[in-house]
Amino acid sequence: MDQALKLQRATYHLWTFTISKLISTFGAQVYAFGISFYILQLTGSATSFALNLICNLLPRALIAPVVGYAADNYSRKTIIISAQIGTTFAIGGLLFVSLTSGLSLIAIYITTCLLSIASTFSTVTFTSSITGLIDEERIQKAMSLNQMSISFASIGSPAVGGLLYGVVSMPVFLIIFILASVLAVILESTMNFKLFSKKNEEQNKENGKEPIWASMKAGLVYLKKQEVIMTIIWISLLINFLFASFEVGYSYILIEKLKMSSEHFGFTEGAFAIGMLGMSIYFSMRKEVKFPLLVSKRGILMMGIILGSVSVPLIISMPYGVMFAYYAFVMFSFGSMVIIVNTPIQVMMQKKIDEEYKGRVFSILETMSIALMPLGMVIFGFLYDILPGQWILLGSSTILIIIVLILARPSVVKKAHPELANKKEISNEVSSAL
Known part of the structure; x- marks a missing residue:
């Protein structure tokens, strides 16, 4: 064509x-x-x-x-x-x-x-x-x-x-x-669906289809060789576990502890979707992010700070109107950060993963993303019954930041983006990337 x-x-x-x-x-x-x-x-x-x-x-x-x-x-x-x-x-x-x-x-x-x-x-x-x-x-x-x-x-x-x-x-x-x-x-x-596909289907037909278990094993072997993608998968797994503290605690804190009305609570959740929408529009119009793992790392660190900031009205008393505006801003920022983290990484994975392994890699990512969510909800649900909410959120925030700094350390970022030669260049590129 x-x-x-x-x-x-x-x-x-x-x-x-x-x-x-x-x-x-x-x-x-x-x-x-x-x-x-x-x-x-x-x-x-x-x-x-x-x-x-x-x-x-x-x-x-x-x-x-x-x-x-x-x-x-x-x-x-x-x-x-x-x-x-x-x-x-x-x-x-x-x-x-x-x-x-x-x-x-x-x-x-x-x-x-x-x-x-x-x-x-x-x-x-x-x-x-x-x-x-x-x-x-x-x-x-x-x-x-x-x-x-x-x-x-x-x-x-x-x-x-x-x-x-x-x-x-x-x-x-x-x-x-x-x-x-x-x-x-x-x-x-x-x-x-085959318009730009690079998949060698003729070769696949000649070799025949692998048995399902052999195919899954081949997918895991392929993943083990992709250090950067494995880092992304582990970060995704741990983020979803720690953000169960937010999933369980946000409604509980605002409605039960801070007595926010259901209408205002709904508005704060709407602010999250608006933040996602606004940042999605921005990414759809701007040029492609040059250093996606670096940008996503900074975005996750900001998400960790936002997670901790949910606890502020539990520590510092605020007038009702100020508290509502505060949470609307927090949720808007959170929604924006979700897109800043997800979009560059999704683009990077689309380009880095070989065509014939994409289904298996994305399915592993799907499984890993979900795997610890139910466990996280049970654990944090129990913790909210016995501990003050602010300490749970601040603890989760701190652990998340530490995990990201370790897993997405500079050496890993440089493997994903070898062209980043020195710290000064990294700083300048991040500023321009965002």
Whole structure:
């Protein structure tokens, strides 16, 4: 295909990918909002609500290695479209149960597990396909637009979900999700996932497909040789564990300890999505970050400081209005830092990981990111019952900063970016990079 036509097609992929992700994410979040309210209204039990969260997390962690194998050995387009069709059928099944015998917790939990599996197939495979869909120069733009679609959905779905929940029935929620899923399937079916692919499929056919366990082992052997990527995976694992202190503690501190109203609490969470959106727009327009690991390291250090800053109103008394403004600013900053950390690293991994290993590497990253989250939530939930919240947050913040300074030490950063010759140059480049 002519290069100009390929670039034109890549532009189509860029926007189709973004719109597809926006539609499917928006539908999923509106559904999640409605189901959360339904479970709490039906049972009044936090345990029932937590079980639904576990039904979302656990299948993702268990299925991710199989998804990585599939993404590296089978048609990625077929996997993505099949996963989206699976999502449609899962919600269709729940709609059928709702109309015939009424919703039950068992039906909701089974559907959540099925949606989690389908979402993992779609997410890991789509992430592995970016370099086949988009030209190398616009990978950062693609990742930024993906984050923008998630941010838009995060901002809009609670408002739409809240409006609909008070007006329409649960079957209407399910029908909205089904329509969104069908539209996503139609858009994804028009995309050429091999447009820029460097994968040697002829050689793969000659050699035959490896058995699944041999393929996973090969993926791990490949990862062990990639010191920088292994560093990113370990940092991701430990960050997600330590940020469980934030996930568990933020709502508890603001609502129970500081008595913030639900409306103002919702605004602070909205500020997080706005921070993500604003920084995603910035990254979609600016040139590619030159030293991604360095920029992400600084971003994680800032996230550690922000994590500790959540505790300040517990230590220093503030008027209610000042406290609300403070937390809105903290969450806006936090959302911005998430994009500063994630986008450059995602672009770097897209370029550094060999095409034939992407599915397995991204699936390992998915598993590692999720693996310690449930454990972290249990541990920090217990700690918040016996220790003051400010010490938990400050302790987590300190440990996070120390871990990042050790794992992403200068020698590791220089391996990722050998062109950084001296400390003065590093300082100057970071300033220009941000």
